[in-house]
Amino acid sequence: MGDVHEVPRRRIATGHLAQHIGQPVCFVGRVEKIHPTGKLFVLSDGEGKHTTVELTEPLDDEISGVLEVVGRVTNQATIMCMSYVQFREDKSLFDLELHNEALKIIHEFPEYFPFG
Amino acid sequence: GGYMQSPGGFGSPAGTQAEKKQRMRSQNIVPCTVSQLLGAEQVDETFRICGVEISQVTIMGIIRHAEKAPTNIHYKVDDMTAAPMDVRQWVDTDEAGGENVVVPPGTYVKVAGHLRSFQNKRSLVAFKVMPLEDMNALTAHILETVNAHMILRKNLTSASKAPQSFSSGMGDMSGYGGGGSLPVSGLTAHQSQVLNLIKNCPVPEGMSLQELKLQLHNMSMSTIKQAVEFLSSEGHIYSTVDDDHYKSTDAE
Numbered sequence: 001m002g003d004v005h006e007v008p009r010r011r012i013a014t015g016h017l018a019q020h021i022g023q024p025v026c027f028v029g030r031v032e033k034i035h036p037t038g039k040l041f042v043l044s045d046g047e048g049k050h051t052t053v054e055l056t057e058p059l060d061d062e063i064s065g066v067l068e069v070v071g072r073v074t075n076q077a078t079i080m081c082m083s084y085v086q087f088r089e090d091k092s093l094f095d096l097e098l099h100n101e102a103l104k105i106i107h108e109f110p111e112y113f114p115f116g
Numbered sequence: 117g118g119y120m121q122s123p124g125g126f127g128s129p130a131g132t133q134a135e136k137k138q139r140m141r142s143q144n145i146v147p148c149t150v151s152q153l154l155g156a157e158q159v160d161e162t163f164r165i166c167g168v169e170i171s172q173v174t175i176m177g178i179i180r181h182a183e184k185a186p187t188n189i190h191y192k193v194d195d196m197t198a199a200p201m202d203v204r205q206w207v208d209t210d211e212a213g214g215e216n217v218v219v220p221p222g223t224y225v226k227v228a229g230h231l232r233s234f235q236n237k238r239s240l241v242a243f244k245v246m247p248l249e250d251m252n253a254l255t256a257h258i259l260e261t262v263n264a265h266m267i268l269r270k271n272l273t274s275a276s277k278a279p280q281s282f283s284s285g286m287g288d289m290s291g292y293g294g295g296g297s298l299p300v301s302g303l304t305a306h307q308s309q310v311l312n313l314i315k316n317c318p319v320p321e322g323m324s325l326q327e328l329k330l331q332l333h334n335m336s337m338s339t340i341k342q343a344v345e346f347l348s349s350e351g352h353i354y355s356t357v358d359d360d361h362y363k364s365t366d367a368e
Contacts, residue, residue: 112265
């Protein structure tokens with residue numbers, strides 16, 4: 001399986017999941033809901049579309065706000081999370097919609113923002 | 117803010133383009149991805165992207181590893197485009213301790229430094245490792261990187277060799293002629309705009325002055341006429357049915 005943190009992880013939005021089955025990815029989204037078991041949560045991207053993130057071990061921290069998840073896209077187009085980080089919003093709120101627009105640009109111009 | 121706006125230095129557009137290109141070095145700090153740094157061409161100690169020698173670069177990523185040594189701090193910074201990159205920041209040993217605090221893993225940072233290669237492994241020697249306070253800077257870095265590398269690529273292929281600014285602030289190309297085309301060497305922005313319109317006119321009798329005035333809203337008729345006169349005397353365009361109609365000498 002290998003450490004997914006040592007390879008390129010394309011930055012994607014919900015709409016890109018289907019084209020990245022099996023691929024290591026990086027997904028940024030806002031926490032919408034957390035499953036009671038703590039092994040699953042839902043994030044929304046800058047267009048409000050939802051992505052399900054699964055964990056191998058249940059969450060041991062509270063999560064909220066904007067998360068950046070690194071993991072692999074499963075056959076069900078969910079993300080199996082290997083690590084996540086919370087974006088700080090103590091000084092400024094994160095503009096997720098603008099971030100989505102930036103993702104569209106890097107997908108349109110991969111030659112100017114290469115992954116790998 | 118704080119980055120250089122004006123290119124400076126490369127005055128004349130004509131002349132020994134090949135020589136100029138050899139030593140063309142970016143005067144600015146170029147925002148990059150780790151993947152772009154790993155992919156840069158290397159000749160001895162110099163690195164080039166699209167033929168432009170790069171010296172100072174910025175990357176933005178998350179600290180995966182941080183280790184303090186007596187004279188330097190060693191980080192591994194991950195921006196998702198490749199494996200994390202080694203970053204070394206020299207510590208000022210005179211400082212009593214406050215200045216170079218180790219940034220903990222899990223923190224997003226902006227790194228400014230120089231690209232180095234040692235035993236085929238590339239790394240950055242950082243003069244600044246700055247934790248992000250506003251995560252929107254990540255979005256800005258992504259956009260600035262695309263913009264800067266697009267400009268680098270365009271400089272490689274266009275006739276104009278004036279280096280452009282890669283400063284932060286979203287890539288303002290407005291100094292370089294309208295209609296999205298880069299200017300031909302030696303022409304002003306106005307002259308280029310007029311020439312491009314004439315070039316792109318498919319009609320056999322060419323483009324009329326009235327048509328030019330309709331398309332170029334912010335140019336006065338006298339400016340247009342001056343541009344047409346100059347372009348005609350330089351041989352870029354010629355008059356057709358009368359002195360009001362022009363075609364480009366650059367045949368399709």
